[in-house]
Amino acid sequence: MNKRAWQNLLIALLLGINAWPSIAASRETLDWLLVNGRVVDGSGGPEQSRAVGSVNGHLRLFANDQTLPDAQRVIDVSGLIVAPGFIDPHTHARGDLLSKDNNHVLNYLTQGVTTLAIGNDGDGTINIAERFEQLSINGTGTNVVQFVGHGALRRAIMGNENRAATESELQVMEAQLVAAFEQGAAGLSLGLFYTPGNYAPTSEVVRLCRIAAAWDRICEAHIRSESSRGLGVFAAIEEMIEIGRQSGAAIHIAHIKVLGRDVWGGSTRAIELIERAQKEGINISADQYPWVASSTQLKNAILSAEWLSGSRSQWLTRLLDAENKGAVLADLEQGIARRGGGQMLMLVGTDDPVIEGLRLSEVAQKWDMTEAQAALKLLQEAPPRVVSFNMSEKDVAHFMRRPWVATSSDGTDGHPRKYASFPRKYNQYVREQGTLSLAEFVQRSSALSAQILGLKDRGVLKEGFVSDVVVFDPELYRDVATFQDWDQITQGVRWLFLAGETVIERGQYHGALHGQNLALPKVSGRVEKK
Ligand SMILES: [Zn+2]
Numbered sequence: 001m002n003k004r005a006w007q008n009l010l011i012a013l014l015l016g017i018n019a020w021p022s023i024a025a026s027r028e029t030l031d032w033l034l035v036n037g038r039v040v041d042g043s044g045g046p047e048q049s050r051a052v053g054s055v056n057g058h059l060r061l062f063a064n065d066q067t068l069p070d071a072q073r074v075i076d077v078s079g080l081i082v083a084p085g086f087i088d089p090h091t092h093a094r095g096d097l098l099s100k101d102n103n104h105v106l107n108y109l110t111q112g113v114t115t116l117a118i119g120n121d122g123d124g125t126i127n128i129a130e131r132f133e134q135l136s137i138n139g140t141g142t143n144v145v146q147f148v149g150h151g152a153l154r155r156a157i158m159g160n161e162n163r164a165a166t167e168s169e170l171q172v173m174e175a176q177l178v179a180a181f182e183q184g185a186a187g188l189s190l191g192l193f194y195t196p197g198n199y200a201p202t203s204e205v206v207r208l209c210r211i212a213a214a215w216d217r218i219c220e221a222h223i224r225s226e227s228s229r230g231l232g233v234f235a236a237i238e239e240m241i242e243i244g245r246q247s248g249a250a251i252h253i254a255h256i257k258v259l260g261r262d263v264w265g266g267s268t269r270a271i272e273l274i275e276r277a278q279k280e281g282i283n284i285s286a287d288q289y290p291w292v293a294s295s296t297q298l299k300n301a302i303l304s305a306e307w308l309s310g311s312r313s314q315w316l317t318r319l320l321d322a323e324n325k326g327a328v329l330a331d332l333e334q335g336i337a338r339r340g341g342g343q344m345l346m347l348v349g350t351d352d353p354v355i356e357g358l359r360l361s362e363v364a365q366k367w368d369m370t371e372a373q374a375a376l377k378l379l380q381e382a383p384p385r386v387v388s389f390n391m392s393e394k395d396v397a398h399f400m401r402r403p404w405v406a407t408s409s410d411g412t413d414g415h416p417r418k419y420a421s422f423p424r425k426y427n428q429y430v431r432e433q434g435t436l437s438l439a440e441f442v443q444r445s446s447a448l449s450a451q452i453l454g455l456k457d458r459g460v461l462k463e464g465f466v467s468d469v470v471v472f473d474p475e476l477y478r479d480v481a482t483f484q485d486w487d488q489i490t491q492g493v494r495w496l497f498l499a500g501e502t503v504i505e506r507g508q509y510h511g512a513l514h515g516q517n518l519a520l521p522k523v524s525g526r527v528e529k530k
Helices: 003-014 020-027 128-138 150-158 167-182 202-214 233-247 267-280 298-302 312-320 322-338 360-367 371-380 393-401 417-432 438-445 447-453
Strands: 032-039 048-055 058-063 074-076 081-084 086-088 113-118 143-149 187-191 218-222 250-253 284-288 293-297 345-348 385-389 405-407 469-472 493-498 501-505
Touching (some): 086 417, 128 143, 143 150, 143 167, 150 167, 202 218, 202 233, 233 250, 293 298, 298 322, 345 360, 393 405
Parallel strands (some): 032 081, 143 187
Antiparallel strands (some): 048 058, 469 493, 493 501
């Protein structure tokens, strides 16, 4: 720098003008620059015609009339949508990410997803650092965010016992939760519908969510009921609101829905409850996958929780006990009816190719049994999953329109949501039905999820943010997977970048594993502990 430049810099510093970036910018060569694209930046604002560049993994944005800097690679993306890489806050991708064959999670990359959360539904490991280590040794296609699971915390100290935790057990769980947050967990996940989370009283959850509040982390939940079963979906939502009220933690309802004919139309009431709580000052959000069918294990779908405590052999013995037979079959019958009957339950993930993909009603007919008897027989063999057609389109769209509902997949084998949740939401609900605008779809698939998870520098195409970027063809980006062919790869993503690295190039994936572990920084004490 010559004398004059030093003088200018000194003057600029004295005047409080930040002179360094412009000096740096004038010399900068970008790694890449996307020109002529339709930029939807994730903020929810309308699309803009801008150039999007990246240097050292961070974004640079330019107006079209600006002189553009040099770039090693200039990519013309005329006619394509440029958006922040999508963020999926609720998945079951842990197994794939830790596998040797599926750790690229191509099913997500091809949807334009650059970040996945794992450890949802109360299930996430308590050894967050160890899991991050395993993931980085294995390599991952996407970035990964982790939840620590309430069920896992509970199992570590009290197994699968059907009772409230004692004070000393609670203190152990609290200490382990703090350790998990120190290791970068993004929040506490609750599986209050599942064993053993369903054994925990509200007060136990409040205690743990207070720790989350103190750490400014969310409490995400598969709530106690999504249907008319047990305490019912509305009381289950009210329980979450009460947990938020008493703990001060941000509450997040996973895969929000009203499941089963008994509660169809209930989205109005559910939304009212949640928005009233928001007005009261409780931070509450949700995510949703855009399908009218859910998927879970057959046993959880149609049996009441009281039959399912203990290990598999324990609950099987209980179900097959001659004394219980009548009650078990009656409970199964009721559970099947609540889900719309055996014709609404499609069996997947079985070991038997003869029944795979059949409806429970068809299997019952084949075996010449009632649907409840057939279900009981299925539970004794390799326990299958079900795809359960149990939601109404109206409720799905109603939830989707709310500004606090993010896009998720809840992806599991046997359901197309694992391969196509994001493109389906775009194709079905933006292009065909106009439920959401393009800008709303992008915002709820990126910025909103980043905000919910506490990712401060992702989810928006903003100067200096991390260069996680998707470029998709608005005509070709669509869901190909169906309930019959659930593992069909999505088409239409032309380019995908993770922290500036090219992952998909002109629609082709080249096998790169550029995913990063996204551990949340320690920010203890930012929120007053109640
Ligand atoms: Zn769940």
